[in-house]
Amino acid sequence: MPESRDASAPAPPVVDPPVEASAADRATAQLAKAVASARRTAELTLAATAAGSGLSPAYISQIESGSANPTVRSLAQLAGVLGLELHELLGAGRADITDNSPFPARFTTLPGLTAMPDGQGTWDTTAHGVTTLRSRLIRGEPGDHARPVRHVGEELVVVLAGQCRLRVSDTARVLNPGDACHFAASEEHEISQTSDDLLLLVVLTKE
Numbered sequence: 001m002p003e004s005r006d007a008s009a010p011a012p013p014v015v016d017p018p019v020e021a022s023a024a025d026r027a028t029a030q031l032a033k034a035v036a037s038a039r040r041t042a043e044l045t046l047a048a049t050a051a052g053s054g055l056s057p058a059y060i061s062q063i064e065s066g067s068a069n070p071t072v073r074s075l076a077q078l079a080g081v082l083g084l085e086l087h088e089l090l091g092a093g094r095a096d097i098t099d100n101s102p103f104p105a106r107f108t109t110l111p112g113l114t115a116m117p118d119g120q121g122t123w124d125t126t127a128h129g130v131t132t133l134r135s136r137l138i139r140g141e142p143g144d145h146a147r148p149v150r151h152v153g154e155e156l157v158v159v160l161a162g163q164c165r166l167r168v169s170d171t172a173r174v175l176n177p178g179d180a181c182h183f184a185a186s187e188e189h190e191i192s193q194t195s196d197d198l199l200l201l202v203v204l205t206k207e
Contacts, residue, residue, distance in 0.1 A: 031075075032066035034089055038082045039064070052081035103129035138200040142191040153205030155185040162198030164191050 039049055039060075046057040053060070054077055062068035063078070070078075072086070079089040106127035120140030126133070142164070157166060158180040165174050169187040173179075183189065185204060 028066050028069075030091065031070075031089075032064050034091060035060075035078060035082075036064040038084060038089060042082050044082070049078070049081055053077040103127050103131070133203060133205060135201070135203045138198075138202060140194070140196070140198060142194060142198075142200065145189070145191045146194075148188050148190045150188045151185050153185050154182065155189070155202065155204040156180065156182045157191070158201040158203075160199040160201055162195040163193075164195065164198050164200070165193040166191055 039046075044052075046060055049055075049060055050057040053074075055074060059068060059070075059074075060078070063070050063074075075089060076086045079086045082089065104127060106125070108123075108125045122139075122143060123137040125135045125137060137160075157175070159175045159177055161177055163174060163176050165172060166181055166189065168181065168183045168189045173181070174193070175181065191200075
């Protein structure tokens with residue numbers, strides 16, 4: 001016979017099942033971390049960030065703790081003082097590291113290029129199977145970049161030896177050893193006035 005329960009005894013407490021964090025909660029937490037991390041990287045205090053953004057220190061603190069629901073305008077003001085674009089602060093387009101397709105590392109030795117008196121050419125240093133970047137070392141004439149060109153992606157030009165003139169859109173500079181320029185390759189650009197001993201490292205995103 002089942003044991004009867006004393007009607008006067010208190011009922012056991014009802015425990016709600018754990019509630020899984022919503023997508024909005026996760027996004028708020030991620031944003032809070034991003035803002036706090038960017039402020040630390042910029043080495044700014046709450047007071048300095050507030051002064052530069054026009055927001056109050058308390059409000060910024062609430063954003064970093066995840067207890068505020070900031071407007072896009074407020075985030076844009078924060079991004080500006082932190083030296084970021086709004087999409088960078090929001091993490092737009094930021095790929096998870098686990099999404100990158102692995103490829104074998106390529107170690108390249110290019111001996112004697114700076115000592116070659118007349119050698120010219122292009123040496124590809126891109127790893128096989130790469131999905132994002134291409135890199136090449138150019139000695140002498142800059143190939144297709146000797147005339148105005150534009151293409152998708154970004155480009156980084158570093159002068160290792162010699163001298164050249166780089167024009168990007170309406171801006172032109174003479175580059176010497178140690179000089180570099182990072183630009184949007186969709187802007188018209190060309191390399192001219194190259195010295196005989198010019199040696200360039202060019203890194204660009206794959207088309």
